[in-house]
Amino acid sequence: MFGNFIYFILVLLIYLTYTPSEQTHFSGAESLALALLLSLAFTGFVRRSFTRIEERIDRIGSARAAALFHSAQMRGAVTAVAVFALDVYGLNLPSFLIDWPFFAHVPTLAAVVFLALFAGHLALVWAFGFEAYRRLHPAAGFGRREYVGSHVSFSLPVLIPWVVASGLTDALNALPFTGPKTFLATTEGQLAYFGLIMLAIALVGPLMVQRLWHCTPLAAGDHRERIEALCRRAGMRYRDILSWPLFGGRMVTAAVMGLIRRFRYILVTPALLDLLAPREIDAVVAHEIGHIKR
Numbered sequence: 258m259f260g261n262f263i264y265f266i267l268v269l270l271i272y273l274t275y276t277p278s279e280q281t282h283f284s285g286a287e288s289l290a291l292a293l294l295l296s297l298a299f300t301g302f303v304r305r306s307f308t309r310i311e312e313r314i315d316r317i318g319s320a321r322a323a324a325l326f327h328s329a330q331m332r333g334a335v336t337a338v339a340v341f342a343l344d345v346y347g348l349n350l351p352s353f354l355i356d357w358p359f360f361a362h363v364p365t366l367a368a369v370v371f372l373a374l375f376a377g378h379l380a381l382v383w384a385f386g387f388e389a390y391r392r393l394h395p396a397a398g399f400g401r402r403e404y405v406g407s408h409v410s411f412s413l414p415v416l417i418p419w420v421v422a423s424g425l426t427d428a429l430n431a432l433p434f435t436g437p438k439t440f441l442a443t444t445e446g447q448l449a450y451f452g453l454i455m456l457a458i459a460l461v462g463p464l465m466v467q468r469l470w471h472c473t474p475l476a477a478g479d480h481r482e483r484i485e486a487l488c489r490r491a492g493m494r495y496r497d498i499l500s501w502p503l504f505g506g507r508m509v510t511a512a513v514m515g516l517i518r519r520f521r522y523i524l525v526t527p528a529l530l531d532l533l534a535p536r537e538i539d540a541v542v543a544h545e546i547g548h549i550k551r
Contacts, residue, residue: 260331261415264334264375265376265415268338268371269368269372271346272368275346277352278349278352283349292350299336299340302336303336303381304385307326307388311389314389322393329389330386333382337378338375341375344374365420388401396507397505399505403505411503414462414466426441459515459516459520463522467514471502472501473502474497474499475525480538483539484498484525487539487542487543493546494521496515496522497523498522499522499525500524502526506526506527506528507526507527507528509526510529511523511525511541512545513549516549521549525542
């Protein structure tokens with residue numbers, strides 16, 4: 258799932274490095290029609306990829322099928338990035354959108370539209386892959402909507418900081434006086450602005466992410482006491498230990514979120530606590546603590 262971060266960062270870079278131009282390869286109608294055909298071809302490709310795996314699961318065994326499933330997911334995501342690049346650079350779709358006065362004044366919204374387009378293509382990968390995932394993990398116990406939703410909510414935090422920073426820039430550029438814009442055009446202004454954004458992310462980011470991921474405080478009990486004791490031994494300070502319902506809580510994983518101690522959270526999924534032995538839980542949590550303590 259962490260690969261989703263890379264894909265979204267890639268498409269953001271693709272979009273940000275594109276310069277809208279009045280000279281385009283096709284007319285607006287032609288570009289839109291070709292983009293639709295690309296999306297239809299992508300949909301067919303992804304659907305066929307996972308259908309073939311579903312047809313072969315019983316013959317090739319779960320281990321081989323799982324490897325094919327992960328390959329198909331990666332192939333679908335990489336193809337989605339390629340389709341996005343074609344939409345932007347080949348069909349020049351941003352050049353047509355930026356002609357609309359509203360998007361011209363708020364460029365961030367235009368970027369959000371294209372990021373949503375890419376997210377839609379990725380959602381097709383997850384949606385068509387769900388049936389194969391369900392057959393490989395019959396005890397998963399959640400539906401297609403929750404599966405796709407978990408992927409989407411997991412990926413959002415990588416985009417929100419940029420959207421907020423870009424939106425603030427649009428707001429500053431829209432001000433009737435030139436002082437802020439002049440300051441931001443300087444090296445000092447850019448460094449100050451970047452520093453403020455990073456500070457805001459460090460302070461507010463963990464709170465925002467735990468809401469996006471629907472995390473709740475881990476209930477009092479043996480598991481919480483054991484994790485608290487482990488953190489004390491490691492000298493790890495944190496604000497709270499949270500239950501992380503990733504994929505309905507059925508994914509076995511943990512994480513530590515937040516660089517500033519007062520805004521740091523330890524995340525554990527219910528499946529981690531239910532399926533692993535106490536020493537195994539200690540090992541997983543200690544591994545995550547190690548990322549922060551290095």
